Amino acid sequence: MTTQTTAATAVRPEFPRPDWQRADWHNLNGAWAFRFDPQDEGSEASWQLSPAATFDREITVPFSWASPLSGIGENTAGIAWYRRTVEWQPKQRDSRLFLRFGAVDYTCEAWVNGVLAGVHHGGYGTFEFEVTGAWLAGGVNTIVVRAEDRDHGYQARGKQGYGEIRGIWQPVWLEARPRTFVRDAKFETLIDGTVHVRTRVEAQEAGEATMSFDFAQGEAKHEVRLTLAQGLNEVETTFRVSSPKLWSPESPYLYEGALRLDAAGDNDVVQTYFGIREIGSARFGERGYRWITLNGKPVYLNGTLDQSYHETGYFTYPSDEEMRDEIYLMKRLGLNFVRIHIKPEEPRKLYWADKLGILVMEDMPCFWGAPDEQARGAYEREAREVIERDWNHPSIFSWVMFNETWGLKTEGAIGGLTGDAAQASSYRPDTQEWVRSMYRWAKRLDSTRLVEDNSPCNWDHVETDLNTWHFYINGYEQLRGHVEEVVAKAVPGSAHNFIGGNVQTDAPLMNSECGNVWGIEGGAGDSDLAWHYRYMMNEFRRHDKLCGFVFTEFRDVTNEFNGYYRLDGTEKEFGYEDFVPGMTVADLHTPDFVVIDAPPCQTIAAGESATVTLLRSSFSDRYHGQTLTVAWELSYDRIGTRTTVGAGTISAPWEGYGVETLSELAVLMPKEDAVAVLAIRLLDGDGKIVTRNFTTFDVRGDLTSRAQGDGLFIQLPVIGFGGQSFAHQWQAVGGAKTAGAGAGRFAYDIVLPSHDDQTLIGEVEILFEAAACRPLARHIEGAKLVHHGISMMHGASAEVEHNPNTYYMTDEVRHESRVHVLVDGERIGSFALPDDPADSRGVLSWHYQAKPNRLDEAGSYGYLCKVKVPGRQAAKLDLRRSFKLELEAEDGGLSLYGRNAGRYPIDLLIRCR
Structure with missing residues (x-):
C-alpha cells in the first residue's frame, strides 16, 4: 500500500465530546495506512519522515488493532505505525489547530509533516497536541502515529482480558480554535440553583475579554468581564438559575447551551451543558448510619456492573446509536445506576447517561504489576486525566480508585504466611x-462526588466515603446469612x-458487586440467574441500612455468563410474568417495594396454613403520607387450569423512608399437590400498580387428593422406563428428571387398575411434562471442573460446555424438538417442544437442588403435554389392563420431568375414568 490513504468519515462521524464541542473540526476516523514494527525499526529508520516507507496494511480507526472492526484483528503486543494524509483547513485562517486523541494504548508519538507534535503515555486519558506551526495551509498534510503497547506491569490496563485495547482505540480529530480560547470549564452546582464555574483561558496576548454563558434557551444566562494575562488564566465565576430543574435518573434535565469568550477579535464558542444536582450522604432520623443522597434525598441504587465491552469493537462501540442503546437497555430494567468496571467510559456513552438519566460509578483502570514507584506515578497521572476529562458529567456520582486490591499486592511481602494472613x-x-x-487526593480534586478507596472482596478498606463489599454466594440460606x-x-x-x-465510620453501606455465577463451583458456567436474583433483591431490601447494590453484570462477556442480556444484547427470559401477570425485572427495582420475607420456595402439606411477613421498603417520598394497598392472591396450576385458592387486600400506610414491617399474611394452601404462588401487587390510591413480587410453595398432597372427581391416577417416575434408545442419556435433578439427546425414545410398561379397582375404563389420558434436550459437551465428553482464579480476569476460557453446572438460561435462541406418544406401537399424539428452557419457572428444579453451589440442571422445566387414548384403543386397554407407552423424540431430543423437577408437580401420569 502506498503512503496515500484517504479516510472515509462514515466511521463514528459524530463529534466525540458532546460535553465540550466546537463547530470547526475534522473527523480523522476511518481508514489509515498501518504497519506492525516488531523489531522497532521504524524509529531508527525515521518512518515518520520517509514517504517511501511502506505501510503494508489498512486499519479502521478508532478500533483497537486487536479487534475485528479494525480490519486487523491481531492481538499483538508491541509497536505499530499509522499514517494518513489530510486536506483540510480551518474556517478562520489564523486559527490554532489541535490534533486530538480520545485514547491511545499505551505510548503515543505523533508527527505532522515530519514534525514531532508530541508524546503521551497512558492508555485511557484523552490528550491533544497543538500542530498549528506544522500544518500546511492549502496543501496535503501527512499525519504519522507510532503506538507502543507492551503490557508492562506498571501500565494502567484495567480488565482487558475480553479483548485488548491496542493502539488508537478512541476517536481522533482535528480541532480549530481562536488564538485566545477556553481550555476547559468545571461546573459545580447546588440544588438552590447556584452554579459555580472554574475555567482556564489560554490567551494569545494580554487584554480585556468577556465570558458569557447562555443555557437552556436563556433560562440560565450570565456574563463576566475579564482582564487576561498572556498565557494560561484561571477564572472563577458564579451565577444563579431561578426555579432550577434538578437532574436525576427520573428527570434527567440538562442545561444545554454555550460558553462564549470574546477577546480582541477572537470569538471562542463551546457547546456544552451541565446538570443541577448534589451528591452526598446523610443520616435520617435516629439512625446511626448514612444513606447515599441525590439532591438531598435518599436514593436506593439499583445498579449493574458494566464491562462496557462490544463483541466486535471490544471497548470501542461501533456507533453512537449502540452507546445510546446501552443506557436504554439498563433503564428498561428499572436500573438507575451503573458501575463502569476498571475503566473510564467513552465520553459519548457518558453523554447518553447524562441525557437519558442513569447514575454512574466510574472506576480508575488498575495496573497488574507491583505497586512500585513507576506504577504509582503512571497511575496518578492517568487518574488525573480521567477525572479532569469526565468532571462535568452530572451522571457520575462516584470515583472508585481501586478494585479488589488488584495491583496493590507485593509478592513475598512477609515469608512463611499462608491463606488469609499471606x-x-x-x-x-x-x-x-x-x-x-x-x-x-481525589477528594481534594473533586469534593462534589463520593470517592471509594478500594472496592473490596478481601475486607480491606482503608478510608472511604462508601462502605462497600463484594460477594458471590449461591443459595438462599447462605446469601441471607451472609x-x-x-x-x-x-x-x-x-x-x-x-x-x-x-475502622468503619458511619459511611453508607452498599454492595458493589454481587451475583450467583462465581458462587457456583467452577465459576462462569451459564445458568439461570432469575431465581437467585429475586430472592437476592428481597434480602437486600429487608435491611434498612443497605442503600444499593451492583449486580454482575449488565451483559454476558466472553467468559462470564450472568448478564441480564447476552453479549449481543439479546434478551434472557426471567419468567416472572407467569407468577404475577405483567411482572418484569423492573418490579424488583422500584424505590417503593414490598419485601416478602420468606424463602423463594417452601415445602408445606396440602391444606395447611402458611404465614408470610411483608415489609415496606421506601426510598422515595412520592407516596409518603398516603395509604397504599397490598393486593394478594394465592393460586396454582391445576394440571393446566389456573385456580385461585384465596385473595385479599391489606391497607399499607406509607410513612417515611426505610424499612418497616407491614403485615403478617396467613394463606391456606390447596388441598392437593401443587406449586402454589403467592402474588403481591402494591397499588396506589388510583389503583395503579407500584410494584409486584411473589413467592412459591411446594404443596405436598397425595394421589387420592388429586384424583377426587377426576378419576383414578397412576403415576410412574420418569426414570422408571423399561428401555431407551438415545445415543446419550442421563438423569438430573437428583433423579427427578431424565433426558436423552438427539432422536430416540423412552419406553414404559403401564399397568392399569384391575377390574376390582375400576370396573370400566372408559377413558385413558396420558399427562407428562417434557422439553427438548440440548446436549452440551459435558454430556457427551464428560464434565470438566476448572478453577480459574484470576486468570478469568485476563480472558481465560470458561469452558462453559464442559462445566458441570452449565444449563443455558432461557433466551431468544430456541432449541426445538417434537415428541410423539405411542401406545402399543401406534401413534396417538404429537407435541411441539419449543425449547429446552431454564429460568425462575423451573421452581421444583431449583427447590430440589442438593447443593447450592453445585447446580444440577437448575431451573430447567418443560411444557405440559396431555393426550387421550382414542376410544377404540381404550376399549382394548379395558380388556388387557396394560400397555406399552413410548415417548419418541425427533432430533431435538427429550427431557422428562418428574414430581420433584420442572414446573408441574407430576410424574408420568395415567388418568383412568
Whole structure:
C-alpha cells in the first residue's frame, strides 16, 4: 500500500465530546495506512519522515488493532505505525489547530509533516497536541502515529482480558480554535440553583475579554468581564438559575447551551451543558448510619456492573446509536445506576447517561504489576486525566480508585504466611497509605462526588466515603446469612471490612458487586440467574441500612455468563410474568417495594396454613403520607387450569423512608399437590400498580387428593422406563428428571387398575411434562471442573460446555424438538417442544437442588403435554389392563420431568375414568 490513504468519515462521524464541542473540526476516523514494527525499526529508520516507507496494511480507526472492526484483528503486543494524509483547513485562517486523541494504548508519538507534535503515555486519558506551526495551509498534510503497547506491569490496563485495547482505540480529530480560547470549564452546582464555574483561558496576548454563558434557551444566562494575562488564566465565576430543574435518573434535565469568550477579535464558542444536582450522604432520623443522597434525598441504587465491552469493537462501540442503546437497555430494567468496571467510559456513552438519566460509578483502570514507584506515578497521572476529562458529567456520582486490591499486592511481602494472613500481608502498610493518599487526593480534586478507596472482596478498606463489599454466594440460606452478618457488623468503630487498624465510620453501606455465577463451583458456567436474583433483591431490601447494590453484570462477556442480556444484547427470559401477570425485572427495582420475607420456595402439606411477613421498603417520598394497598392472591396450576385458592387486600400506610414491617399474611394452601404462588401487587390510591413480587410453595398432597372427581391416577417416575434408545442419556435433578439427546425414545410398561379397582375404563389420558434436550459437551465428553482464579480476569476460557453446572438460561435462541406418544406401537399424539428452557419457572428444579453451589440442571422445566387414548384403543386397554407407552423424540431430543423437577408437580401420569 502506498503512503496515500484517504479516510472515509462514515466511521463514528459524530463529534466525540458532546460535553465540550466546537463547530470547526475534522473527523480523522476511518481508514489509515498501518504497519506492525516488531523489531522497532521504524524509529531508527525515521518512518515518520520517509514517504517511501511502506505501510503494508489498512486499519479502521478508532478500533483497537486487536479487534475485528479494525480490519486487523491481531492481538499483538508491541509497536505499530499509522499514517494518513489530510486536506483540510480551518474556517478562520489564523486559527490554532489541535490534533486530538480520545485514547491511545499505551505510548503515543505523533508527527505532522515530519514534525514531532508530541508524546503521551497512558492508555485511557484523552490528550491533544497543538500542530498549528506544522500544518500546511492549502496543501496535503501527512499525519504519522507510532503506538507502543507492551503490557508492562506498571501500565494502567484495567480488565482487558475480553479483548485488548491496542493502539488508537478512541476517536481522533482535528480541532480549530481562536488564538485566545477556553481550555476547559468545571461546573459545580447546588440544588438552590447556584452554579459555580472554574475555567482556564489560554490567551494569545494580554487584554480585556468577556465570558458569557447562555443555557437552556436563556433560562440560565450570565456574563463576566475579564482582564487576561498572556498565557494560561484561571477564572472563577458564579451565577444563579431561578426555579432550577434538578437532574436525576427520573428527570434527567440538562442545561444545554454555550460558553462564549470574546477577546480582541477572537470569538471562542463551546457547546456544552451541565446538570443541577448534589451528591452526598446523610443520616435520617435516629439512625446511626448514612444513606447515599441525590439532591438531598435518599436514593436506593439499583445498579449493574458494566464491562462496557462490544463483541466486535471490544471497548470501542461501533456507533453512537449502540452507546445510546446501552443506557436504554439498563433503564428498561428499572436500573438507575451503573458501575463502569476498571475503566473510564467513552465520553459519548457518558453523554447518553447524562441525557437519558442513569447514575454512574466510574472506576480508575488498575495496573497488574507491583505497586512500585513507576506504577504509582503512571497511575496518578492517568487518574488525573480521567477525572479532569469526565468532571462535568452530572451522571457520575462516584470515583472508585481501586478494585479488589488488584495491583496493590507485593509478592513475598512477609515469608512463611499462608491463606488469609499471606493475602493481607501482601497488601503492605505503605501501599495502604498510598491508597489513602489517593482517596484524599481525589477528594481534594473533586469534593462534589463520593470517592471509594478500594472496592473490596478481601475486607480491606482503608478510608472511604462508601462502605462497600463484594460477594458471590449461591443459595438462599447462605446469601441471607451472609447479608445479615455484613449488616450487623456495619457499625462505626468496627474493624470489619477494613485493614491495617482502620475502622468503619458511619459511611453508607452498599454492595458493589454481587451475583450467583462465581458462587457456583467452577465459576462462569451459564445458568439461570432469575431465581437467585429475586430472592437476592428481597434480602437486600429487608435491611434498612443497605442503600444499593451492583449486580454482575449488565451483559454476558466472553467468559462470564450472568448478564441480564447476552453479549449481543439479546434478551434472557426471567419468567416472572407467569407468577404475577405483567411482572418484569423492573418490579424488583422500584424505590417503593414490598419485601416478602420468606424463602423463594417452601415445602408445606396440602391444606395447611402458611404465614408470610411483608415489609415496606421506601426510598422515595412520592407516596409518603398516603395509604397504599397490598393486593394478594394465592393460586396454582391445576394440571393446566389456573385456580385461585384465596385473595385479599391489606391497607399499607406509607410513612417515611426505610424499612418497616407491614403485615403478617396467613394463606391456606390447596388441598392437593401443587406449586402454589403467592402474588403481591402494591397499588396506589388510583389503583395503579407500584410494584409486584411473589413467592412459591411446594404443596405436598397425595394421589387420592388429586384424583377426587377426576378419576383414578397412576403415576410412574420418569426414570422408571423399561428401555431407551438415545445415543446419550442421563438423569438430573437428583433423579427427578431424565433426558436423552438427539432422536430416540423412552419406553414404559403401564399397568392399569384391575377390574376390582375400576370396573370400566372408559377413558385413558396420558399427562407428562417434557422439553427438548440440548446436549452440551459435558454430556457427551464428560464434565470438566476448572478453577480459574484470576486468570478469568485476563480472558481465560470458561469452558462453559464442559462445566458441570452449565444449563443455558432461557433466551431468544430456541432449541426445538417434537415428541410423539405411542401406545402399543401406534401413534396417538404429537407435541411441539419449543425449547429446552431454564429460568425462575423451573421452581421444583431449583427447590430440589442438593447443593447450592453445585447446580444440577437448575431451573430447567418443560411444557405440559396431555393426550387421550382414542376410544377404540381404550376399549382394548379395558380388556388387557396394560400397555406399552413410548415417548419418541425427533432430533431435538427429550427431557422428562418428574414430581420433584420442572414446573408441574407430576410424574408420568395415567388418568383412568
